[in-house]
Amino acid sequence: MRLSQIKLAGFKSFVDPTVIPIPGNLVGIAGPNGCGKSNVIDAVRWVLGESRATALRGESIQDVIFSGSVSRKPVGRASVELIFDNRLGKLSGQWSAYSEISIKRVIQRDSESAYYINNMHVRRRDITDMFLGTGVSGRGYAIIEQGMISRIIEAKPMELRVFLEEAAGISKYRDRRHETELR
Ligand code: ATP
Numbered sequence: 166m167r168l169s170q171i172k173l174a175g176f177k178s179f180v181d182p183t184v185i186p187i188p189g190n191l192v193g194i195a196g197p198n199g200c201g202k203s204n205v206i207d208a209v210r211w212v213l214g215e216s217r218a219t220a221l222r223g224e225s226i227q228d229v230i231f232s233g234s235v236s237r238k239p240v241g242r243a244s245v246e247l248i249f250d251n252r253l254g255k256l257s258g259q260w261s262a263y264s265e266i267s268i269k270r271v272i273q274r275d276s277e278s279a280y281y282i283n284n285m286h287v288r289r290r291d292i293t294d295m296f297l298g299t300g301v302s303g304r305g306y307a308i309i310e311q312g313m314i315s316r317i318i319e320a321k322p323m324e325l326r327v328f329l330e331e332a333a334g335i336s337k338y339r340d341r342r343h344e345t346e347l348r
């Protein structure tokens with residue numbers, strides 16, 4: 166699975182529909198301060214189900230919606246879509262047969278987020294489940310942000326274990342066991 170495109174509209178500073186192609190395995194995003202580089206990473210974390218506004222550098226989850234600028238009015242809707250190339254077929258489960266997987270999250274002001282996989286309405290849970298054990302999640306190790314290396318180095322054994330279990334692909338079994346125990 167390889168992320169091949171990020172499509173945004175109404176998300177933070179990306180008010181107009183924008184397609185960011187990821188043409189290779191090593192891509193850099195460069196630009197002046199405040200141009201929206203970190204917003205791209207926030208978008209990826211958001212679409213993967215991040216629900217903590219602070220992790221997205223906002224105060225409320227609605228802060229991801231374009232809030233206006235000197236020349237533009239605020240908008241009422243934000244959407245982010247990730248396109249994954251799945252030709253290598255690394256995904257297991259019902260989506261494994263698709264060569265391309267689209268994950269989308271949409272939010273309107275004053276309403277809950279809606280999630281889609283290949284344009285099918287799904288639960289947030291279906292998206293997190295799909296990536297569980299692959300390291301790709303808002304809180305996994307796929308996104309290494311500022312300060313995270315030192316947090317890992319200084320982590321207590323139990324905190325470190327969370328990363329190791331995700332890397333080893335066993336966190337999904339732990340999750341399911343936990344759920345079974347709750348029933
Ligand atoms: P730096 O190089 O300083 O890290 P950056 O390229 O990472 O900068 P970002 O933090 O991604 O910049 O973008 C910040 C810009 O996004 C600010 O100008 C801010 O006003 C704008 N922004 C963030 N949220 C919204 C929103 N909801 N509506 C409109 N603009 C927003």
Ligand code: MG
Pocket residue numbers: 202203204
């Ligand atoms: Mg930044």
